[in-house]
Amino acid sequence: MDSKSAQTKALVLDTALGMFRSKGFAKTTMRAIAEEAGISVGSAYYYYSSKDELVLELYRESVAEQGMAASATLEHVKGFDDRLKAALNAGIDAMTPYHGFGGAFISSALPPQSVLNPFGGASTEAREDAVGIFREVIKGTKVPHFLRPQLPELLWLVYMGVVLFWVYDSSENQRRTRILIDGGAPLIAKLVALSRLPVVKPMIEEALTLKIRVQT
Incomplete structure (x- = not known):
C-alpha cells in the first residue's frame, strides 16, 4: 500500500472513530463516514467492507x-x-x-x-x-x-x-x-x-x- 492509500485508510478509520463517538455506532453509516472524510462511498468500502x-x-x-x-x-x-x-x-x-x-x-x-x-x-x-x-x-x-x-x-x-x-x-x-x-x-x-x-x-x-x- 502506497503512502496515499495508507493516509486515506487512516482517514477513514479516524473519521469513523469520531462519528462513532459523536453520533453513536448504530446511527453512523459507511456513507456518512465517506461523506465526512471527503471521499467516495466506493473508496470507503475499498478499505473497509463494513462498520x-x-x-x-x-x-x-x-x-x-x-x-x-x-x-x-x-x-x-x-x-x-x-x-x-x-x-x-x-x-x-x-x-x-x-x-x-x-x-x-x-x-x-x-x-x-x-x-x-x-x-x-x-x-x-x-x-x-x-x-x-x-x-x-x-x-x-x-x-x-x-x-x-x-x-x-x-x-x-x-x-x-x-x-x-x-x-x-x-x-x-x-x-x-x-x-x-x-x-x-x-x-x-x-x-x-x-x-x-x-x-x-x-x-x-x-x-x-x-x-x-x-x-x-
Missing part, C-alpha cells in the same frame, strides 16, 4: 497499544499480581476512547465464536496478540509449570470479563472497573499459588482438560 471491520481494526489498534504499554511497565514489575494489574489496566487504558460505543465495539470485534472457539472468528490474529500480552505477564513469575501453557489464555478470558464489566460501568472514568482490577488481580494470584497444593492441583488439571475438550 464491523472498522471496529475490528480499532480493536487491533487497542491490542497493540495495550501490548506496548504493558511491556514498558512489566520491565519494572516482578510480582504476578502487580504484573497482571499492569496488563489489565493497560488494556482498559487502550479501550477508553471507545467506551461511548463499548457494546457495539465488543459485539463487532469479539463475536461469540472468537471467545468460545479461540481458533476461529475474524479476530483470531488480534486475540493471539492479546494472549501474548499475558504470556509476558507470567514470565519470571512462580506460576506452576503445569499451569503455564493454559494460563495466558485463561487470563485473556479474565480480561474479556473485565472489559464486559467496563462496557456497562457508568461510574466516573469507569472507577469501578479499576477497583475490580485492583481487587481481582491479587485474588487470581492467590488462586494460582493455591494450585500448587496437592489437594487443589488435580481439580485444576481436570478443569484444564475439560476446557481443551470443549474447544476441540
Whole structure:
C-alpha cells in the first residue's frame, strides 16, 4: 500500500472513530463516514467492507497499544499480581476512547465464536496478540509449570470479563472497573499459588482438560 492509500485508510478509520463517538455506532453509516472524510462511498468500502471491520481494526489498534504499554511497565514489575494489574489496566487504558460505543465495539470485534472457539472468528490474529500480552505477564513469575501453557489464555478470558464489566460501568472514568482490577488481580494470584497444593492441583488439571475438550 502506497503512502496515499495508507493516509486515506487512516482517514477513514479516524473519521469513523469520531462519528462513532459523536453520533453513536448504530446511527453512523459507511456513507456518512465517506461523506465526512471527503471521499467516495466506493473508496470507503475499498478499505473497509463494513462498520464491523472498522471496529475490528480499532480493536487491533487497542491490542497493540495495550501490548506496548504493558511491556514498558512489566520491565519494572516482578510480582504476578502487580504484573497482571499492569496488563489489565493497560488494556482498559487502550479501550477508553471507545467506551461511548463499548457494546457495539465488543459485539463487532469479539463475536461469540472468537471467545468460545479461540481458533476461529475474524479476530483470531488480534486475540493471539492479546494472549501474548499475558504470556509476558507470567514470565519470571512462580506460576506452576503445569499451569503455564493454559494460563495466558485463561487470563485473556479474565480480561474479556473485565472489559464486559467496563462496557456497562457508568461510574466516573469507569472507577469501578479499576477497583475490580485492583481487587481481582491479587485474588487470581492467590488462586494460582493455591494450585500448587496437592489437594487443589488435580481439580485444576481436570478443569484444564475439560476446557481443551470443549474447544476441540
